Amino acid sequence: MNTSSSSQRFNYLFEAKLDNVKNLSPVLKAINFKDNATIFINDKGLKVVVEDSKCVQASAFVGEDLFQEFHLRTDQLVFCLDLTVMVECLSILDNCSSAGTTTALNMYYKSIGSPLKLLIEEGGIITDCSLKTKDAIEILEFDFPVENELNKIIFRASDLKEILNDIDTNSESIEILISPNPPHFRITTNSITNQCYIDIPKNSEAVEIFSSKSPISAKYKYTQLKPAIKLIAVSSKTSIRINEEGLLCFQFMIKTVSKLVVYVEYLCTPLVDDE
């Protein structure tokens, strides 16, 4: 690298390079259920957090190993931007690639308050996106300690997706039960006209790991779980945990096109029972 370009490079607080933008765009698309996203960048990688009405939080962790180049010239960066626009930008050249070629992405962030620049290139077509950033607003901090984990199930996502395909899309709420005794894992959907159960026993093929110390059940709003159901579809493994307060935590392992792994966490607070 010549000196002029390297000296210019140090002007940027953050820059990263990705050979194939498709390693990143599907993950961000999957958590794009709200426009506004908070982005955290530290030396381990990039975290994108999306929240909805202080009840739902989805965060995607993209490790720095996914990027071919990753330079951060400060401890941590936090800013907000419009994720919908970012996802559109990342997929702008999606249908322009000829067979066997990939779309490259360069990301730059010059200084606090400056826009996040995306440079997307494919077969001589260059797209330059400048996404306005805002100061980060405070995000929710859910406490989900691993030590006193009551119960945890890891599913094979493809099977779970098939099972959840049958779910009643008119449901108002969904109740999830995890118990050491049968039925082990039960999803109950409630709508005005009907109630429907789906039971998955712990010896089902869909279940990879099942651990439960005491039965727990909590109710969630269907609309708040919908983004999670979408995430199951793109993931290869899904874990479900519920803590004593009924806080639901999904973890998704998503394999990117280059066979690298990205993790997404989805937290959802329970409905307060009105009975």
Place this chain on the structure above:
Amino acid sequence: MKFRGKIVEPMCMRQFSSIVLTLCKLSKESVLKLTSTQLLFIISEDNAVPRRTMAWCVLDRKNFFNEYTIDGQGDNNEINLQLFMELLASSVNTFKAVDSVKSVKLKLTDKITPCLTLEIELVTSIGHSRLCVHDVPVNVITRAHAEDYAQQPPTHNYDISIEMPNLKKLRFIIDRLKKLDHFVVVSAQGSGHMCFKVETHKATVSTFFTGLKVEKCSNDLDEVSSVRVDLRKLSHFLVCEQIHPDKVTCHILNGHLIHQHLKQYDVEINYYLMAVDE
């Protein structure tokens, strides 16, 4: 007033139908001008006062019709018809991909209202002949009003004439940009660069194409000529990618007008996009 034309070649049917299907995206109504040598579709811009031509599409009748007779008005021997493109499109759609169509006859008939009648002759798998008739109601434009559609908009002294990038790719990109805003700034340079830029309060997104052939450039090579146009209208034009044009040229009159000129062996489409102020 009489008109009758017959298309026999499957290629010509397909081409005719894809042209109509492309043009029907541009506007609901169109004027079909029939002359002894050409068929013209003239589309006016919606809600523009005075009337402004948005698209001027010329089909050479020799290359489409095996039989063609016209007995029209005036010295020019013309017939001007106003019709709903969607109705014509749904008729021509029926012979777009069907191999069993033997011939298509277009004629002007007087049913309850004047109609452009399409008689589609089909052959069944066991060799029977079937006739399918579509009537597209039309308004015959009187000679006095036909004046409005007599002239193609004049060509200006354009700042730059540049070859358009691959339309298929551009269409995908424009469709993405459509989700961000309603307007796009199209700019070109004599050096062969073209840029499509969308600016919103959330983001600025520009896509650059390089190495495009410049046909004519009245300014310095690095001077930028740009026009801000309606993104939706530009994307409508890009649908013409489906007629596989040989060449599409973009003429830019800085700050005023984009004139897209599409040439395909026997067809020529001119599309005029006026600038939109901020």
